[in-house]
Amino acid sequence: MSNLANRIEEYLKMVLQQADEGYIVLQRGFLANFFSCAPSQINYVLTTRFSAERGYLVESRRGGGGYLRIVRLGLDPEGKFQRLMAELIGEELSPERANNLLTRLEEEEIFTKRETILIRSIFTSKVLAETSSAPDILRARMMKEILANMCREDVNI
Amino acid sequence: MSNLANRIEEYLKMVLQQADEGYIVLQRGFLANFFSCAPSQINYVLTTRFSAERGYLVESRRGGGGYLRIVRLGLDPEGKFQRLMAELIGEELSPERANNLLTRLEEEEIFTKRETILIRSIFTSKVLAETSSAPDILRARMMKEILANMCREDVNI
DNA sequence: GACATTGTGACCATTATTGACCTTTGTTAT
DNA sequence: ATAACAAAGGTCAATAATGGTCACAATGTC
Numbered sequence: 106m107s108n109l110a111n112r113i114e115e116y117l118k119m120v121l122q123q124a125d126e127g128y129i130v131l132q133r134g135f136l137a138n139f140f141s142c143a144p145s146q147i148n149y150v151l152t153t154r155f156s157a158e159r160g161y162l163v164e165s166r167r168g169g170g171g172y173l174r175i176v177r178l179g180l181d182p183e184g185k186f187q188r189l190m191a192e193l194i195g196e197e198l199s200p201e202r203a204n205n206l207l208t209r210l211e212e213e214e215i216f217t218k219r220e221t222i223l224i225r226s227i228f229t230s231k232v233l234a235e236t237s238s239a240p241d242i243l244r245a246r247m248m249k250e251i252l253a254n255m256c257r258e259d260v261n262i
Numbered sequence: 263m264s265n266l267a268n269r270i271e272e273y274l275k276m277v278l279q280q281a282d283e284g285y286i287v288l289q290r291g292f293l294a295n296f297f298s299c300a301p302s303q304i305n306y307v308l309t310t311r312f313s314a315e316r317g318y319l320v321e322s323r324r325g326g327g328g329y330l331r332i333v334r335l336g337l338d339p340e341g342k343f344q345r346l347m348a349e350l351i352g353e354e355l356s357p358e359r360a361n362n363l364l365t366r367l368e369e370e371e372i373f374t375k376r377e378t379i380l381i382r383s384i385f386t387s388k389v390l391a392e393t394s395s396a397p398d399i400l401r402a403r404m405m406k407e408i409l410a411n412m413c414r415e416d417v418n419i
Numbered sequence: 420g421a422c423a424t425t426g427t428g429a430c431c432a433t434t435a436t437t438g439a440c441c442t443t444t445g446t447t448a449t
Numbered sequence: 450a451t452a453a454c455a456a457a458g459g460t461c462a463a464t465a466a467t468g469g470t471c472a473c474a475a476t477g478t479c
Contacts, residue, residue: 108327108466110435133458143437148459153434168444171457219417220380226411227384232403237394246389254383260376265476267425290468300427305469310424325434328467425476435466442459449452 113140113147114154121177128176133165136173151175158193158205160212180213190252197241198248203228206248215256224251270297270304271311278334284415285333290322293330308332314347314410335413342372343409350406354398360385360405372412374419381408 113136120129137144155161155175162176180186193206204225211221227233227247233240254260270293277286294301312318312332319333337344346363355363361382368378384390384404390397411417 108435111327134456144458145438145460146436149435165458166444167442167456167458169456170445171443173458217376219412219419220377222411222414222417223377223380223408226407227404232400232407236396236400236403239393243389243393246393247384250383250389251380254379255376260379265425291466301468302428302470303426306425322468323434324432324466324468326466327435328433330468421479423476423478425474427472427474429472430470432469433467435464437462437464439462440460442457444455444457446455447453449450 109140109142109146110150110153113142113150116140117150117155117175121175127179128174130172130174132171133173147173156205158202158209160209180215186256187252191249194245194248196245198245199241200229200244203244203248224248266297266299266303267307267310270299270307273297274307274312274332278332281334284336285331287329287331289328290330304330314406315344317344317413319410319414333414333416335410336415338372338413342370343413347406347409350402350409353402354396355402355405356398357386357401360401363405371419381405 117129120131133144133147136147140146151163151173155163157178160178160180162178164174164176166172180189198206207216207221207225207228210216211218216224228244233243237243274286277288290301290304293304297303308320308330312320314335317335317337319335321331321333323329364373364378364381364385367373368375373381385401390400394400
């Protein structure tokens with residue numbers, strides 16, 4: 106399980122941890138060199154591991170003095186949570202996107218580890234695919250339903 | 263009675279014995295090579311010997327850095343889970359029965375309050391009825407999937 | 420011989436890695 | 450100014466590295 110992509114991911118998250126502004130700025134070339142890999146490998150890691158679903162934003166700039174900026178997006182407490190989630194989920198939710206989302210919700214401590222395992226066990230099993238003709242839609246609706254019922258004052262973690 | 267499947271089974275259980283996290287992670291290719299057999303033979307062993315009914319859970323990932331993770335399920339004291347799972351095989355689970363079951367499991371502290379709310383929010387919502395042609399069967403299978411996963415030794419309540 | 424279990428191989432699906440080629444931005448020589 | 454060049458980052462398709470499925474062959478069991 107310790108492939109390059111995972112190691113780069115870990116490294117970036119480690120650096121991000123220690124950054125107190127909530128973001129880091131670095132160069133693709135430096136990273137590629139550091140990990141002795143193709144520069145495009147960095148893009149692969151960014152798109153697969155630092156997506157919006159997982160709670161990250163990546164900005165970049167080309168040319169001389171170019172850079173990558175990786176921003177960790179917190180879930181704001183201003184009550185926009187439900188809307189943000191609804192937007193992120195949409196009408197359909199593939200197993201992969203669901204996974205990303207759950208990874209983030211666990212990291213943000215919206216759900217416990219057990220709860221994410223519980224949800225994943227339903228979402229990723231063959232059960233849905235075998236029983237439903239539109240598993241992605243079902244998944245999206247269930248996820249929204251869960252969030253609506255769990256993120257209330259009377260249901261504390 | 264020492265055929266290949268049995269030897270692979272024994273080997274895996276032996277390794278699993280010594281793992282104190284309650285699970286092991288390894289590669290299918292490695293195993294197939296180790297036992298000089300077709301890779302698909304490993305899948306055969308996993309499905310016939312490491313099913314949820316027998317107290318195991320298998321997760322996997324494809325692609326570079328792919329792996330198999332075999333999780334040992336702890337047996338709860340009175341084998342409640344096992345009996346429940348057996349009951350739910352090929353069964354249907356109406357909203358009412360699901361409700362009663364969840365109330366009981368919460369009282370017995372198998373699930374937390376939040377967890378039952380979570381499960382109920384999926385089971386009792388209109389989502390299932392609207393999207394599936396056989397909601398009771400779907401409910402039963404989901405419940406079974408959940409129960410199996412909640413026995414994982416690496417996830418404490 | 421009939422039936423169940425085990426074993427294999429061909430083909431498929433998913434994830435990771437690389438390299439060739441492209442775009443944008445900055446610097447320098449004229 | 451501007452043309453050339455240097456110094457970034459971006460895209461995409463090919464390939465490699467995994468694991469999954471399924472039909473069928475081989476072997477056991479009664």
